[in-house]
Amino acid sequence: MEHDRTAEATEKTMALTARQLLATTTGKLAPDPGANRLVPLLARGAASRDTLAALALEQRWVIPADRRAFEYLAHRTAGPAPDTAAYFTALAEGEAVAAEKLAGFAAACGAGEERAVRHDPLPGCQAYPAYVAWLAVNGSPAETVLALHANFSAWGGYCATIATALRRHYGFTDEACAFFDHFAAPAPGLDAKATAAVQEGLAAGGLNQDLTLRYGRLLLAYEAMFWRTLWELEGAQPD
Structure with a gap:
């Protein structure tokens, strides 16, 4: 009985630590507010429809690629780390839904x-x-779970802003905005799955925070590159 109480207390402590790690990593990897110049243009309704089309066309490549990557990560971890595999499976399923919703945006x-x-x-x-x-x-x-979770926080904020802008300035329907609504709203249960995955990593021997931040900074840089590339289609020049 005493052993069970100790194990339960340890599990609760690790769950708390996992949530703290997710929160602190997300804070450390928060993007520079000025790094994304396209989303503010969209928020004002100042981005061209050609740029919107380019965004849709690029996402047609991004979404299936990410889905396959998450499916592979789930396959890699299915045996030794089932909670981690469940997180990556949920991400892959989310990308499958996003692919369906992207069609409405692309058509618009x-x-x-x-x-x-x-x-x-x-x-x-x-x-x-x-x-x-x-x-x-x-x-x-x-470590990949932590880095992805942090980047998704920024991506979700961008999607919420874009969804509002598309309705307000471009007259897009709910169907046309559904892709961005999908990512703007927290996925049910995804935070719990991320916490369980990090907790599983801690139980297996700990996490390398330096490696997590290295992954996260690269994701952040490539995310910024995505938006900067689209922003340059507007013909703007860096300050």
Whole structure:
């Protein structure tokens, strides 16, 4: 009985530590507010519809790539780390839903199938999913969970702003905004799955915070590159 109480207390302590790690890592990896120049343009309704179309076309490449990367991470961790595998499975499922919702946004932008076939993906936009794929093959899973969770916090904020702007300034319907609504709203249970995954990593011997921050900074840099590449389509020049 005493052993059970001790184990329960240890588990609760580790859960608290996992939540703290998620929060502190997200804080340390918060993006520079000035790093993303495109979202403020969208918020004012000042971005062109051609840039919106480019955003839709680039996401047609990003979403399936990320889904396959998350599926591979789930496969890698299914045996030794089932909670971590459950987190990556949830991410892959979320990308599958996002792919369906992206069609409405693409159609509203005039970025249908014919235009998609002609579109050459932009290297600056595809660096992010390329790095996620690198993490899928080479990354330490628990540290990858922390880094991804931190980046998703920024991405969700961008999506919330874009969803509002599309309705207010561009007259887009709910169907056309559904892709951004999907990422703007917290996924049910995803935070709990992230906490369980980090807790599992702690129980397995700890986490390398330096490695987590290294992964996170690269994700942050490639995320910023994605938006900067699209912003440059507006013909703007750096200050």
